[in-house]
Amino acid sequence: MDEFERHGIGVVSGRDACARALRSPELTSDPGGGSPSLLLRDGEAHTRVRAVLREIIAGLEPVPDSLRVRIEAVVAGLGTSFDLVRDFARPVAGVVTSAVLGVDLDDEFLDRLEATTANLDVFGGADRAGQAAAFRLAVQLSRTAAGPGGLTALRDAHAAGRLDEDELVINAVVLAHAAYENSLNFLACAGLELATAGPRTVRELVAAICPARYVLRFGPDGPVAISLADGLPFGLGRHACPGSGVAVAEGEIALTALAKLLDGGCRVGEVRWKTHPVFHGPERAVVTLASGNG
Numbered sequence: 001m002d003e004f005e006r007h008g009i010g011v012v013s014g015r016d017a018c019a020r021a022l023r024s025p026e027l028t029s030d031p032g033g034g035s036p037s038l039l040l041r042d043g044e045a046h047t048r049v050r051a052v053l054r055e056i057i058a059g060l061e062p063v064p065d066s067l068r069v070r071i072e073a074v075v076a077g078l079g080t081s082f083d084l085v086r087d088f089a090r091p092v093a094g095v096v097t098s099a100v101l102g103v104d105l106d107d108e109f110l111d112r113l114e115a116t117t118a119n120l121d122v123f124g125g126a127d128r129a130g131q132a133a134a135f136r137l138a139v140q141l142s143r144t145a146a147g148p149g150g151l152t153a154l155r156d157a158h159a160a161g162r163l164d165e166d167e168l169v170i171n172a173v174v175l176a177h178a179a180y181e182n183s184l185n186f187l188a189c190a191g192l193e194l195a196t197a198g199p200r201t202v203r204e205l206v207a208a209i210c211p212a213r214y215v216l217r218f219g220p221d222g223p224v225a226i227s228l229a230d231g232l233p234f235g236l237g238r239h240a241c242p243g244s245g246v247a248v249a250e251g252e253i254a255l256t257a258l259a260k261l262l263d264g265g266c267r268v269g270e271v272r273w274k275t276h277p278v279f280h281g282p283e284r285a286v287v288t289l290a291s292g293n294g
């Protein structure tokens with residue numbers, strides 16, 4: 001909260017006020033400056049780009065068997081001691097992001113994707129490292145040969161005149177980041193909950209954890225951060241998460257497999273948290289299975 005105040009950003013909290021704010025025509029996602037990212041615009045251009053991304057995401061509903069197998073293989077490959085972030089959440093979110101784009105993604109790509117976090121930046125784009133990482137990814141994706149999937153679909157949409165050149169380049173990264181960052185934080189947090197507090201459904205977990213704590217909007221009185229922590233984990237209104245179905249399905253597959261592994265008991269140590277004001281999740285959390293388990 002202090003962090004927002006320091007930057008002159010008002011805060012809206014409480015479920016009803018937040019729902020109203022998210023639906024308000026007076027509050028826009030567009031800070032000005034003409035970004036081609038669908039996260040940072042409203043109106044016709046937002047609707048048009050969002051329709052293309054929604055079609056891409058629908059290709060993973062329901063989750064194809066090949067992706068389910070890859071997610072389960074991540075959990076099957078965990079040893080008797082593992083970091084919930086590096087060994088579980090990161091590779092699961094990575095294989096899903098790779099399936100969204102239809103491109104193989106290596107560790108270096110995921111490192112850069114994590115570094116772009118601040119580029120969605122609530123504080124006015126001061127983070128040069130985050131912007132450089134996003135720019136490198138945009139260049140890398142524009143040179144990547146893609147199979148069937150999101151990247152090819154974005155290129156087809158460009159060829160058909162549905163996206164301009166800038167929209168094609170930037171929204172490939174926005175889609176990758178949107179599919180990756182919140183899922184990474186959610187899966188790691190949810191894994192920690194399962195390890196320390198026992199089983200709960202994915203929908204309960206995502207609402208309790210709320211990995212994206214705030215969204216930013218711009219109104220007549222300046223910028224406001226709208227809290228999602230009171231039961232709105234996927235947002236609401238024009239920008240509500242179009243990947244929530246995939247996020248829940250991915251969580252169900254990965255967390256069901258993880259819960260089985262943790263069934264015989266475990267210890268949790270070395271828990272460290274990220275300090276980002278918006279994206280909430282652990283940086284590291286080491287689980288050691290009880291001996292005889294796993």
Ligand code: HEM
Nearest residue numbers: 038039178179182183186212215234235239241243246247
């Ligand atoms: C637990 C995981 C996830 C959470 C908590 C989450 C949450 C959110 C939230 C709160 C927004 C709204 C941003 C705003 O209003 O400014 C959003 C937008 C978005 N999400 Fe998700 N998300 C998750 C996973 C995913 C996945 C797996 C995908 C893709 C397969 C995805 C794709 C997107 C896209 C493309 C947008 C931008 C929509 C727009 O601006 O119109 N998300 N997400």
